[in-house]
Amino acid sequence: MSNSWKNTAGWLVALGLVAVMAACGGGAPEPEPEPEPEPQVEEPTVDEAAERARLEEEARLRREEEERRRAEAERNRVLAVIAERVHFDFDKSDIRPDAAEVLQRKVTVLREYPGVELRIEGHCDERGSNEYNLALGQRRAEAVRRYLVSYGVDVGRFATISYGEERPVARASNEDAWAQNRRAEFNVTDHGQLAN
Amino acid sequence: MKLLNHRLAKKVSAFVAALSLVPAIASAQVPVRDSIPTDVRLGIVYQPSYRPGVVMPLMPAAEGLRELADTARRMILRDLDYSDRLQIMPVSEDVPVEGPVNYGLWDELGAVWLVVGAVEGTPDEPVLRLSLHDVVYRLLQEVRAFELPPLRHPEFRYAIHAAADEVLRWATSGTGIAATRIAFVADGPGGSEIFVVDSDGFGAHSVSRDSSIALSPAWSPAGDRIAYMSYKRGDPAIYEIDLANGRSTVRVDLPGMDLTPSYMPDGTHLGFAATIDGRTEVYTYDLIRSCCPERATFARYANSLSPTFAPDGRRFAFNSDRLGQLHIFVKDMNNGSAELITPYIYDRSVHNAGPDWSPMGDRIAFHGWVGGTPQIFTVAPDSRGLRQLTQRGRNEDPSWAPDGRHIVFASTRDGTTGLWVLDVVSGRIRRVMTAAGARLPDWSGRLDSASHLTSGAAVGSESNNP
Incomplete structure (x- = not known):
């Protein structure tokens, strides 16, 4: 009989433990909260000046970077305007209306940047005679130069050269390729104020 | 006189043959009228031209000069062909190249000119001896020795072209274009x-x-x-x-x-x-x-x-x-x-x-x-x-x-x-x-850059039929 009592007592203890654990929420014991760190004490007199200088330097660098980006964007804009090709009709050196629009944009930037100098290259499609195309390409380059000069850009800022049909941009023998190859290209020979 | 008649007859028959070709040639031509107005006469019109036949048998060659001789003969025949003034007639390789010229044989073939050549000298200093025979008249027309550079020399081909132009000049009095x-x-x-x-x-x-x-x-x-x-x-x-x-x-x-x-x-x-x-x-x-x-x-x-x-x-x-x-x-x-x-x-x-x-x-x-x-x-x-x-x-x-x-x-x-x-x-x-x-x-014009190729003087008649 004594054995059965012992058993009963054991069960009770076990039950009691379960009850205690249930009362505690069943989880792991909560960790002790850590003590708050002591706030560090700064010495304001020296560091405020440094911080101001640092911020000013950062701002200056930002401004410089911004300025550089703006100049680069401007340079790219100007170079893109200058580099835009103009195209010609077959066996012609007349400035077409679409070419005039392109050249007007060039006039604007060339006025803005008076130090910029260009070499105008005249090109032809492959159909004419090799030798005649040299003359035709020259006429195209000259037609472009005359147009730009007629809007007040100094003639001394332009050199011209003809490549005839020797430097095609499109190699195929079809109307699309020919139209692309009948062109004037623009090379900056002096960047003037665009240099930096 | 008989010879003259023979030659005339040959020329006349060639002329008639050429004439008979005319209608065929003319009908084959399509006049180009693409962008050309009708008052301009246009068309690809070639004159039917008589080209006298020429034969050149294989050349005998001194020792070590066989390749040179064959190369030279091939080049000369092609140059004469490219002149468009002579008709190259094939000749079988078993025709005897030694002994006197058998004019009758070449006449049977229809040749008007016979080029007989031989390569003498040494591989370092080869000499090309060429003679031109008028088969119709049965006469030796011209003979000349050409000093050649060695076969692999850069001027070799030019020297052969110059010799071919000389043969053409003998036969046609025309300017050759081989040495250009x-x-x-x-x-x-x-x-x-x-x-x-x-x-x-x-x-x-x-x-x-x-x-x-x-x-x-x-x-x-x-x-x-x-x-x-x-x-x-x-x-x-x-x-x-x-x-x-x-x-x-x-x-x-x-x-x-x-x-x-x-x-x-x-x-x-x-x-x-x-x-x-x-x-x-x-x-x-x-x-x-x-x-x-x-x-x-x-x-x-x-x-x-x-x-x-x-x-x-x-x-x-x-x-x-x-x-x-x-x-x-x-x-x-x-x-x-x-x-x-x-x-x-x-x-x-x-x-x-x-x-x-x-x-x-x-x-x-x-x-x-x-x-x-x-x-x-x-x-x-x-x-x-x-x-x-x-x-x-x-x-x-x-x-x-x-x-x-x-x-x-x-x-x-x-x-x-x-x-x-x-x-x-x-x-x-x-x-x-x-x-x-x-x-x-x-x-180019006639090129005289090969003037160093001195021409040998015409030689005696006993050497005319090598």
Whole structure:
């Protein structure tokens, strides 16, 4: 009989433990909260000046970077305007209306940047005679130069050269390729104020 | 008398045979009327021509000279064929080459000329002995010994060509074109370079090394230099290559572009075009004094370029767009106005270019567009007798051979870019070579650079039948 009592007592203890654990929420014991760190004490007199200088330097660098980006964007804009090709009709050196629009944009930037100098290259499609195309390409380059000069850009800022049909941009023998190859290209020979 | 009759009969029968061909040839021609008005007579009309037959049996050769002898014979036969003046007749290899000439045998074959050759001497100093026999008259016509360089020597082929031209001169009194070369432009590392090739298509090599754009080669009359245009210093100028040492030096560099050089026949001046006020005009330049460019054309709002001189140097033909279309003009050197020699047509696609004055003086070759594609034409300097000579593919930039009957031109007729030779008398066309971007050929005059090849004197009659 004594054995059965012992058993009963054991069960009770076990039950009691379960009850205690249930009362505690069943989880792991909560960790002790850590003590708050002591706030560090700064010495304001020296560091405020440094911080101001640092911020000013950062701002200056930002401004410089911004300025550089703006100049680069401007340079790219100007170079893109200058580099835009103009195209010609077959066996012609007349400035077409679409070419005039392109050249007007060039006039604007060339006025803005008076130090910029260009070499105008005249090109032809492959159909004419090799030798005649040299003359035709020259006429195209000259037609472009005359147009730009007629809007007040100094003639001394332009050199011209003809490549005839020797430097095609499109190699195929079809109307699309020919139209692309009948062109004037623009090379900056002096960047003037665009240099930096 | 009997012999004379025999020869006449042969000629008459050949003539009749040629005549009988005429209707067939004529019906095969389709006159080109693409953009040409009906008052201009055009068509590819070749005269039926009689070509006397020629035979050349195998040559006996001294020891170690068999290969040379066979090479020389093959080259001579091909050169005679390419002259388009003689009909090469095949000869079987078992015909005896020793002993006296059997005229009867060759006459049976139908040959009019017999070339008998032998190679003597040593492999280091070979001698080619050639004799020409008139089979009809049964006579020895000419005989000569040619000292040759060794077989592998760079001048060997040239020496054989010169000998073949001599045989042709004996037989026809005509100028041979075997010992000539052709300068042309082809694609190179920086764009294009100037090349030179023998007239039979052998030995093509570049003579400019500019790694730039090189165009418009022109032979000096003596054949020792080539003038051309190059971009190698940026600004296009005219240079001269000294073929003896390969050196290229600037000759004309006016402000702007200098282009399309061409020597005057006496070699004293260079004709060329240069940019002035945005257009091009023809100038001459004094090569002797190395100075004094002089304007030769005056058209204020037009381009004038590509001069080519008459053999007497008094007139020149050139290319100009002064009428709003591209045409060929002829002008007196000293004064006078430029005369239009190509037909003016109310058609926007008129594009006549690349004139070359024949060394015989009677014709000017050029290329003109037919339906937008360039074809080779010839016309008299007074604008008469316009003839179209090609039809297939693009055919451009003709240049006369020194015989005044062959023309080299750039063509795409077989689908690739190449140089072709046309005989304006017979209409025969052969390909010289193909090369990427082959263009602007210029045929040399007679080349005398091989003058070191001393000719042996005619020898005694006992040596006439080797």
